[in-house]
Amino acid sequence: MKDFALIEAFQAGDEFAFVGIYNRYKGAVYAFCCKMLVDSEQAQDVTQETFLRIYENRDRLLKTSSFKSWLFTIARNQCLNSLRRSKRHTGFDAGLEYSLPATETPYSKMEKNEQVRFVTQFIQSLKPEYREVLILREYQNLTYEEIAAVTRSSISAVKSRLFKARRKLGKVMEPMWVVKNPLVAEQDRGKKAVVQRRLNN
Amino acid sequence: MTEHPNISNFEDSACSKKSSEILHQYLDGELALDVQSSLFEHMADCESCRRMMESVLAFRRMSRQEFLAYPPAADDIFFERLAKLKKQSDQIDREEDRKPLWNAKRSISLRSALALASIVFLIGLFVPMPSRTNYATALIQFEVERVQFEPTDSVVIESPIYHWVDGITVEAVRTDSQVPDETL
Numbered sequence: 001m002k003d004f005a006l007i008e009a010f011q012a013g014d015e016f017a018f019v020g021i022y023n024r025y026k027g028a029v030y031a032f033c034c035k036m037l038v039d040s041e042q043a044q045d046v047t048q049e050t051f052l053r054i055y056e057n058r059d060r061l062l063k064t065s066s067f068k069s070w071l072f073t074i075a076r077n078q079c080l081n082s083l084r085r086s087k088r089h090t091g092f093d094a095g096l097e098y099s100l101p102a103t104e105t106p107y108s109k110m111e112k113n114e115q116v117r118f119v120t121q122f123i124q125s126l127k128p129e130y131r132e133v134l135i136l137r138e139y140q141n142l143t144y145e146e147i148a149a150v151t152r153s154s155i156s157a158v159k160s161r162l163f164k165a166r167r168k169l170g171k172v173m174e175p176m177w178v179v180k181n182p183l184v185a186e187q188d189r190g191k192k193a194v195v196q197r198r199l200n201n
Numbered sequence: 202m203t204e205h206p207n208i209s210n211f212e213d214s215a216c217s218k219k220s221s222e223i224l225h226q227y228l229d230g231e232l233a234l235d236v237q238s239s240l241f242e243h244m245a246d247c248e249s250c251r252r253m254m255e256s257v258l259a260f261r262r263m264s265r266q267e268f269l270a271y272p273p274a275a276d277d278i279f280f281e282r283l284a285k286l287k288k289q290s291d292q293i294d295r296e297e298d299r300k301p302l303w304n305a306k307r308s309i310s311l312r313s314a315l316a317l318a319s320i321v322f323l324i325g326l327f328v329p330m331p332s333r334t335n336y337a338t339a340l341i342q343f344e345v346e347r348v349q350f351e352p353t354d355s356v357v358i359e360s361p362i363y364h365w366v367d368g369i370t371v372e373a374v375r376t377d378s379q380v381p382d383e384t385l
């Protein structure tokens with residue numbers, strides 16, 4: 001069943017259609033909230049709150065094409081409220097031990113947990129306005145227009161934030177691209193400290 | 202600790218802003234096909250762009266390592282919350298009706314309403330009122346025209362007269378002589 005039919009049925013009062021929408025999008029919304037909040041329990045709560053808001057405001061649903069944007073707009077607002085409440089938006093916690101997923105060669109020695117930890121820590125180090133565009137682009141595959149609609153900003157602002165977030169990513173990952181040689185190998189132990197310092201700055 | 206000379210700074214790279222934007226568009230799948238060849242030509246010579254691209258692609262690979270599944274237990278909690286919400290929306294809220302009128306929410310405060318009323322009163326004091334005669338003449342502005350018709354011969358046509366008493370209809374012919382009420 002397509003989104004359009006589901007939404008129409010939902011607006012007509014079909015409860016099963018709402019369950020269909022919930023089952024279809026709960027994973028995406030949960031992933032977005034998880035990455036925004038960096039807290040799975042909070043993300044569950046915010047995901048539920050998002051769908052409850054959708055249920056309450058079903059009359060405001062007008063176009064099927066904008067449903068995804070509308071959904072993520074609500075999720076984003078809920079996340080920002082939650083961040084504001086918990087004051088998590090202060091940025092990267094300098095006390096966190098940063099672990100770069102590179103030891104000897106760029107990727108071969110990386111373990112899954114290290115990679116996940118690296119991604120989480122990098123996202124956590126970003127401010128919410130940069131974090132949201134990166135997550136919507138990299139995890140949800142939203143277009144620039146859709147991200148602009150979700151974040152209520154212009155396309156150029158979205159591009160600018162996305163590029164800045166990636167530039168920071170590039171800076172953080174610079175030590176990974178060092179050509180391996182004995183001299184560099186001696187500095188491997190110091191790479192984590194370098195990355196830590198750059199993130200803190 | 203000093204950084205290795207191989208590490209280039211992305212911000213200080215000679216790569217133009219335009220090239221960087223094109224690279225990001227390519228990474229986001231929004232770059233036209235005819236521009237892609239020129240991007241690859243540029244990347245063949247530009248190490249910083251290559252690294253940037255590698256960084257983003259590596260980040261994507263790493264971000265896909267984590268599978269974020271919505272826990273099934275959370276579904277139960279959600280449907281409980283939904284049921285509670287529906288129950289609340291079904292109930293008619295009479296709390297507002299039960300509140301006394303003086304506690305009712307006002308769109309404007311009492312103080313501002315009083316201030317507004319006093320301003321209107323003061324303005325009313327200084328506005329010149331029209332005199333009584335002027336007011337009357339202003340109201341009567343139409344002309345009265347008297348028309349005298351010539352007298353004409355009128356014809357009276359005798360016709361039955363119907364009297365309706367409670368529940369009884371009586372038909373009688375009209376005559377010159379008065380019929381006493383007792384006969385009816």
